[in-house]
Amino acid sequence: MDYGQELRFGLFPSPDAADPQHVLLLAQLAEVSGLDLVTVQDHPYQARHLDAWTLLSVIAARSSSLRVALNVANLPLRPPVVLARSIATLDLLSGGRAELGLGAGAFWDAIVAAGGRRLTPAQSVDALREGIEVIRGVWQPTGSPTVRVEGSHYQVVGLHPGPEPAHPVEIWLGAYKPRMLRLTGRCADGWLPSMGYADPEVLAGMNEVIDTAARDAGRDPASVRRLYNVNGRFSRVRGGSGLSGTPAEWAEQLAELAVALGMSTFILGTDDVDAVRVFGEEVAPRVRDLVDIARAAPRVGADSADDEREGVVLQSPEPVATQTNPLLDVRVTSDDGMRLSDQAAWDESTRPRFPAPAQFAYTAQQQAAPQHLVDVHDGLRSELERLRDIVRQVAEGQVSIGSARSAINRMTLRQNNWTLGAYCEQYCRVVTGHHSLEDASVFPHLRRVAGAGPVLDRLSQEHEVIHELLEALDRALVTLVVEASDGSAGGAGIRQLQEVLDLVTDALLSHLSYEERELLHPLAQAGFY
Template sequence: MDYGHELEFGAFLTPDAAHLDQLLENAQLADVLGLDLVCLQDHPYAAQQAEMWTLLSVIGARTSAVRLAPNVASLPLRPPVVLAKAAATLDRITGGRVEIGLGAGAFWDGIAAAGGPRRTPKDAVDALIEAIEILRAFWTGGTVRHDGTHYRTVGLRAGPTPAHEIPLWLGAYKPRMLRVTGRLADVWIPSMGYADPPALADMNAVIDEATIAAGRAPESVRRAYNIVGSFGAATGFLQGTPRDWAEQLADLTLTQGMATYILGSDDPRALATFAQEVAPAVRDLVEAERARAATRSEPGGIPGSVAPQGNPPAEPSEPGEGSPRHTGLGVRPTPDPGERLAREQAWAESDRPAFAMPEREYTAHEEATAAHLVDVHDHLRSELTQIRDIVAQVRSGAMGIGSARSAINTMTLRQNNWTLGAYCAAYCRILTGHHTLEDRSIFPHLRRAEPGLAPVIDRLEREHEVIHDLLERLDEALVAMVTADGMPPALAELSGALDLLTDALLSHLSYEERQLLAPLAAHGFG
C-alpha cells in the first residue's frame, strides 16, 4: 500500500570515536548533497562510540538544512526529562531540525554495566509508553506530572519548548511494539536485517489496525527504513546498479508505503551515489506511477494521459543583465529588493554579464536541484537578519562585542566563506582522497557543461571575494567599538559596514539565482 508520503533520503553514520573527522565530513557531505536526514546510533555503553547528543550538536552547527535524529536513542540510559530537554534545546539552536528515534531497549548487559535497569520485554515497552507521555508533555510546556511505574515527575516546570513539533520515531518489530507505534508514533523505523522486505507487509498491517483503533488514519504514521547495500554488478536487493536500487526502493514505496530511506554507510562515494543517482530516480519513478494512478482513478480518465500544466511567466531580469530564459522552470529566483541602505556600492551592477539558457522543460528532480540552491541562499538570508539583530543589540548595549563576534563567527555565512563558491569548496574538501578538486567543483563543472556561462562565473567569483572582505570590514568595525567606547563615529562605521554587507549580499544572491538556477537544473552540481 502506498500511503502517499513525500519521499525522503538520509544517511545513517557510525559514531566511531576513532574516526570523528570522517563522521563530521560525511555529515557535511549529506547536507551539501541535499539529503534530508543524518542519523546516529546511540550506545552509551560502547567504548568505541562517541556520545550521540554531543555529535548531533556539532553536526547541527556545521550544517544548514539536513535534519538530525538519534536512530534510536537508548531510552534506559537517557531519562525522558533530560532527553526532552536536550532535544528541545538542539531543536531551537538548529531552527527546528531535530527528530527523535526511540526504542524500548536492547543490549541489556551493556545497559546494566552502565548502571541502567535490566528490564523484561513487557517492562521495557511499558517504560517506553511512559517516556513518550513525558516527552510530549515536556515539549508542550507548563507543568509536567507523571506518576508511573518506571518514571516519575512531580510538578516539573518544563522548558524550553522546541522550535517545532518534534516527530517521534519508534523502532518496532514485535506485535505489541507495532501496536504502540500505530497508537503513538509519528514514524516507524525498522532496519534491514531485523525486518527484511518480505516481512514489511505483515508489520504494516499491525500498525494500520492500531492506528484505526486509536482513531487515526494509517497514513498518519510515516514508514521509514534503515537500509544497507552495495553498488556494483551483483544481483539481489540493493546489490546492483543505482538504477536497480531505484527500482527496488520505488517498488517498496508503491507496495509497502516505505517513504524514508536511510542508508547505513560511511563511504562518501556511496553516499554521493545514493543522493545524486538513486534518490532522484526513485522520486521520478514514484511520481510517474502516482500520476498514472491518479489519472486512472479520475472519472473518464485515460490511462497514461497527463493534463497539460501551464508555466508561470518568467520574472524579468535586472537592468543590464540581458533576459535569461527559464522556460518551464518552476523555481523562481528571489527578487532583489532594490532598496540600497549604504551610501557607497560594493560594485557596479550595470556591467554584470548574463547568460540565457536554451528553452526546455525540467523534470521534478531538476526542479529540486535548482530549489536546493534557493534553500541554501534562504539560510544565508536568515543569517543576515540575525547579524543585523546582533549588531542592533551591540548598539543598544544588550550584547558585548566578544559575544557578537563569537555569534557571527559560528554562522554558516562566515564559516563557509562564500555561498556557492564555498559550498563547492566544502563539497570538494569532504571528498578529498576520492575525487580531485577539479572534478568535483561546481563552478568548473558548469564551465565545462555551459562554456557560455564562464563570464557569469568569473563575476560571481569576484563578488565572493568582495563579500568576504565586507565580512572582515564588519568584524573590524565591531572591534573598533571596544576602543571607541560607543562614540558616534564608531557607531556610524559599524552601521555603514553592516548596510554595505546587506546591500551586497542580497544583490549577489539574487543575481546568482537569476543566472544559475536553470544551468544547475540542467546539469546538476557535478
C-alpha cells in the same frame, strides 16, 4: 501501500571514537550532497563510540539544513525527563531541526553493566510507553499543568513542563515485534526499522499491524511516518544483501519501497564518502522523480496499455470537443520573450512543433500527466528565483545572509559563500536529475505518439546544452569560493557568476516553456509511462 508522505533521505554513520573528524566530515558531506537528515546510534555502554547526544549537538551546530536524530535513543540509560529537555534544547538552538528516535532497549548485560535495570521484553515496552508520556509531558507549552506520570517504571509528579521545542518534535520507534508495532501505531509519530532486521518482504505485514493499531486508536495510519535504515553497495552487478546495483537501480528499488510499501524516509548506513555523495546527488533526486511520476497518474486505460505492449503507435483522440466547450484545464507557462543575457544558448527559431489536434477532449486523469510536468517546472522556476536572490544579496555585500534569510525552501543559509555554492550546486543537481529521468524513460515512451519525435529530439539536445551551462555555473562557483577565501564577497568571481546565471536563467525558462507547450498533448495521450 503508498501513504503519500514527503520523501526524505539521510545518513547513519558510525560514531567511531577513534576517528571523530571523519564522522563530522561525513555529516558535512551529507549536507552538501543534499541529504536531509543525519542520525546516530546510541549505545552509552560502548567505549568505542562517541557519545551520541554530544555528537549530534556538534553536527547540528556545524550544519544549517540537516535534521538530526538519535537512531535510536537507549531509554534505559537516558532518563526521559533529561532526554526530553535535551531534545527540546537542541531543537531550539538548531531552529527546529531535532527529532527523536526511541527504543525500548537491547543488549541488557551491557545496560546492567552501565548501571541500568534489566527488564523483560514486556516490561521494556511498558517502560517505553511511560517514557513517551513523560517526554511529551515535558514538551507541553509553558503554563501547562505540571507533568504527572505515575507508572510502574517512571514516576514524575509535579514537574513543571518545558522548555517547549521549536517545532513539534517527532518520536520514531525502532520496533519489530507485534507489541512494539502496536505501540507505534497508537502513540508514535514514526516507525524506524532497519534493513537486516526487517527486510522488504516483511514490511507489508508489519505496516498492517501499525495501521490496525492506529485506526483502533482513532488515528490516520498515514500520520505515522515510515522510515527505513538501509544499506548496500553500488556496483554494476545486482545481488547480495541490502541494496545493490547502479545508482539508477538503487533509485528504482527505493521508489518501489515508497510506492508499494509506503516507506518514505531512507537513511543510509555507511562511512564511505563516495557512497554518501552518490546517495545524495544521484539516488535521492531520481527516487523523488520516480515517485512523483508514479503518484501523478496511472497509465491511461487498459486498451492503451494493450496497444503499447503490441507496439502500436498512439494517435490523437477523436475530436469530440468543440471550441465552445473546452475540456482542458492545464495552463502551460508562456515564454514572455524577456532575456537577461546578450548571449543565446540556441536558435529558438529552429525548434520543431508538435502537430496538436484542432479539437480534443481529455479526461481529468489524462490531464494529470501534463499538469504534473507544469507543477515540477514551477518548482524549478521558484528555486531559480531563490537562487538569483541569494546571488543578489551576496553581490550587494549582504554577507550575513544566514540571518537575513533564515530559510530557503528547507535550507538555513550560513554566513559564507561556501553555503551559497552548496545551494547552487544542489539546484543544479535537481535540474540535471529531472532532465536525466526524462531522457532515460519518459521520452522513449512518448515516442509512441505520432509526430512527437522531432520535438523530443530537440528537447534532448537542449538538455545537453543546459547541462553544459550548469557545469559552467559550477566553475563560476569555484572561482567565487577561491576569491572569497579571505571572507569578502564581490569582484570578478561574483560578476562571472551573475553572467553565467543570467544565461542559465534565459535558457532554462525558455526550455521549460517550450517543453510544456509541445508535450501537453503527447503527455495527455500517453501519460508518463
